[in-house]
Amino acid sequence: MFHKYYRPKHLAEALAVLSEYEGRARVMAGGTDLIVQLNKGDISFEAAVDITNIKELRYIIEEDGIKIGALTTHTDLAQSSLLRQKAPSLADAAGEVGSLQIRNVGTVGGNIVNAQPAADAAIPLMALDAVATIVSASGARQVALEMLYHPGGGTILDPCSEILTEITFRPPSDMGGGSAFGRLSKRKALSLPVFNAAVVLLPAADDKNIMDARIVMGPVARIPFRAREAENLLRGNAFNEDLFHDAADTASREAKPRDSLFRGSSAYRKKLAQVIVYRSLIKAWKDMGC
Amino acid sequence: MMKDLAFTINGNAVMVRIDPHTLLLDVLRETLDLTGTKRGCGEGECGACTVVVDGEAVNSCIYPAWKVEGCNVLTVEGLGSREEVHPLQESFLEKGAVQCGFCTPGMLMSAYALLQKTREPDEKVIKKALAGNLCRCTGYKKIIEAVKDAAGKQNKL
Numbered sequence: 327m328f329h330k331y332y333r334p335k336h337l338a339e340a341l342a343v344l345s346e347y348e349g350r351a352r353v354m355a356g357g358t359d360l361i362v363q364l365n366k367g368d369i370s371f372e373a374a375v376d377i378t379n380i381k382e383l384r385y386i387i388e389e390d391g392i393k394i395g396a397l398t399t400h401t402d403l404a405q406s407s408l409l410r411q412k413a414p415s416l417a418d419a420a421g422e423v424g425s426l427q428i429r430n431v432g433t434v435g436g437n438i439v440n441a442q443p444a445a446d447a448a449i450p451l452m453a454l455d456a457v458a459t460i461v462s463a464s465g466a467r468q469v470a471l472e473m474l475y476h477p478g479g480g481t482i483l484d485p486c487s488e489i490l491t492e493i494t495f496r497p498p499s500d501m502g503g504g505s506a507f508g509r510l511s512k513r514k515a516l517s518l519p520v521f522n523a524a525v526v527l528l529p530a531a532d533d534k535n536i537m538d539a540r541i542v543m544g545p546v547a548r549i550p551f552r553a554r555e556a557e558n559l560l561r562g563n564a565f566n567e568d569l570f571h572d573a574a575d576t577a578s579r580e581a582k583p584r585d586s587l588f589r590g591s592s593a594y595r596k597k598l599a600q601v602i603v604y605r606s607l608i609k610a611w612k613d614m615g616c
Numbered sequence: 617m618m619k620d621l622a623f624t625i626n627g628n629a630v631m632v633r634i635d636p637h638t639l640l641l642d643v644l645r646e647t648l649d650l651t652g653t654k655r656g657c658g659e660g661e662c663g664a665c666t667v668v669v670d671g672e673a674v675n676s677c678i679y680p681a682w683k684v685e686g687c688n689v690l691t692v693e694g695l696g697s698r699e700e701v702h703p704l705q706e707s708f709l710e711k712g713a714v715q716c717g718f719c720t721p722g723m724l725m726s727a728y729a730l731l732q733k734t735r736e737p738d739e740k741v742i743k744k745a746l747a748g749n750l751c752r753c754t755g756y757k758k759i760i761e762a763v764k765d766a767a768g769k770q771n772k773l
């Protein structure tokens with residue numbers, strides 16, 4: 327529960343309110359996570375600082391890479407023709423979130439800061455090697471998405487004093503590469519992922535070999551998890567299906583999903599990891615042609 | 617501290633005195649007595665509370681009321697009435713898309729938002745737009761048929 331509601335129109339105002347409350351006010355974007363957590367009594371704070379009136383934080387533009395404002399909704403991401411063309415993994419992932427009502431309100435910033443290990447937008451963004459801009463009363467800093475997470479869960483961002491304003495990445499297509507996202511859930515809508523994965527493949531100058539690969543999976547650890555051994559296996563080798571099979575096997579071995587009554591046994595989800603990572607690699611390879 | 621929130625509901629400007637943490641569903645049902653919008657799960661999972669805010673379908677049960685300051689909110693009461701049934705409601709009745717009726721206001725609002733944006737949605741698009749609305753009675757088939765039927769008479773919507 328909170329006793330004050332602020333709707334600043336500008337970033338500076340929002341930061342001033344946060345400073346004034348010295349940790350007792352909290353940033354709220356769409357509220358799709360926050361309100362549910364408040365209703366359950368999981369969290370409480372004195373004042374809500376609703377940042378959705380800061381209109382300049384909602385955009386998807388191409389300018390020295392792709393830049394996405396933190397208040398961009400999942401609907402915006404899913405419908406962006408720029409993302410469809412240059413980073414389909416992110417557009418596809420956003421289109422899978424909850425339901426249309428949730429996608430219309432939930433934001434990319436909230437998805438990252440809420441730090442669920444299988445957050446559907448954060449998973450592809452981490453594979454895209456995205457960088458987050460974080461602003462506080464004392465200035466701005468840029469942090470690679472990967473470094474934003476605590477290994478034990480959660481992020482290093484303090485939503486009571488800091489605001490995530492922008493996410494940027496260089497689209498794989500600019501380097502001749504491709505991206506893909508794969509997901510399995512119990513139902514097609516309103517169902518959190520049993521497993522999800524995002525992949526980025528970048529070709530070497532000869533176009534035959536893999537220069538770089540990034541594979542991110544969830545929920546198989548406390549935070550979105552990078553399959554580094556599988557990535558290493560891919561790097562420097564020629565694109566081919568057998569190699570993708572080996573990489574998917576390796577990713578599956580690296581994944582440490584827990585047994586879960588909701589999401590299925592660890593053994594089942596390791597098998598899923600193998601299948602979904604393989605399919606995503608194939609899809610990303612095909613995306614390179616576009 | 618209670619404060620005055622001004623917005624437009626079903627075409628009428630209103631001002632309501634509410635708490636900072638009040639949710640839109642409570643303003644509609646408790647303050648404005650617009651009980652057409654239903655509370656199912658209260659956590660964004662069922663769509664019974666769906667209303668349209670500035671053209672977008674949202675779950676009012678997890679939507680802070682202050683977010684609608686200055687916005688246009690449409691609920692099922694604004695769609696049609698017993699005397700003046702909206703063409704979309706007519707399709708729901710004609711196609712047998714209503715059984716117990718609890719999901720119907722939410723379904724109608726999701727369908728309405730869709731038809732405002734998409735003139736001729738195919739079945740896939742309709743299903744995707746209504747996926748956030750659960751129905752425990754109809755099995756969805758009739759609902760989808762009703763939305764298709766309504767799309768066919770777009771000029772009247």
Ligand SMILES: Cc1cc2nc3c(=O)[nH]c(=O)nc-3n(C[C@H](O)[C@H](O)[C@H](O)COP(=O)(O)OP(=O)(O)OC[C@H]3O[C@@H](n4cnc5c(N)ncnc54)[C@H](O)[C@@H]3O)c2cc1C
Pocket residue numbers: 352353354355356357358359360361362396397422423424425428431432433434435436437438439440442444445446447483484485488489490491516517518519659660661
């Ligand atoms: C029914 C339902 C289904 C859902 N399904 C999915 C799903 O399939 N996949 C999925 O990934 N998620 C899902 N979610 C979770 C949620 O909708 C998303 O994570 C969404 O992107 C959160 O964004 P928001 O703007 O609503 O965040 P909020 O709830 O406003 O905020 C979430 C957290 O981030 C902080 N925060 C928000 N924005 C900022 C910012 N810019 N700077 C600093 N801190 C910030 C808040 O303080 C809070 O801690 C679902 C939620 C519901 C209720």
Ligand code: FES
Pocket residue numbers: 654655656657658659660661662663664665666675676677678
């Ligand atoms: S009551 Fe709002 S989604 Fe169920």
Ligand code: FES
Pocket residue numbers: 713714715716717718719720750751752753754
């Ligand atoms: S008609 Fe009963 S829940 Fe849909």
